[in-house]
Amino acid sequence: MNNNRRSVLKTSGALGTLVALGLITEKQALAQANRAGFEAKTFADAVKAVGGTPATNNQVSINAPDIAENGAVVPVGATSNLPNTTEIHLLVEKNPNPLAASFFIPAGTESSVQTRLKMGQSSNVIAIVKADGKLYSATKETKVTLGGCGG
Structure with missing residues (x-):
């Protein structure tokens, strides 16, 4: 072991x-x-906490709306087609606490997650995936019309 x-x-x-x-x-x-x-209070600290700077990869996709009417409940999903995916982290770049969700994927499980996030303002939503010990990411910009983090 x-x-x-x-x-x-x-x-x-x-x-x-x-x-x-x-x-x-x-x-x-x-x-x-x-x-x-x-x-973590900064985006850089949150990225560091999940393992460091990821590389962009077209095998990682993020599903988030272009415009979210209510920032308190923004539906977001992420999918990894990379083999041996073990973790998926969702970050909102401009939130007071950027790391919004972390998922640990058991072996043999489909690497796809769905959740709802709070977004205080229009921002990039980033999915960071750990596969075979390396980090990969995808980014999607989402515009928020009504803030969710205290707005």
């Missing part, structure tokens, strides 16, 4: 035990997976 797998098993076991004992909530346990990324 490699060390990365062992670390994941230890961490997930410990978090599962804390949830079972009622010492922390399930949301708190899940947030620990990429806490630094979700706490």
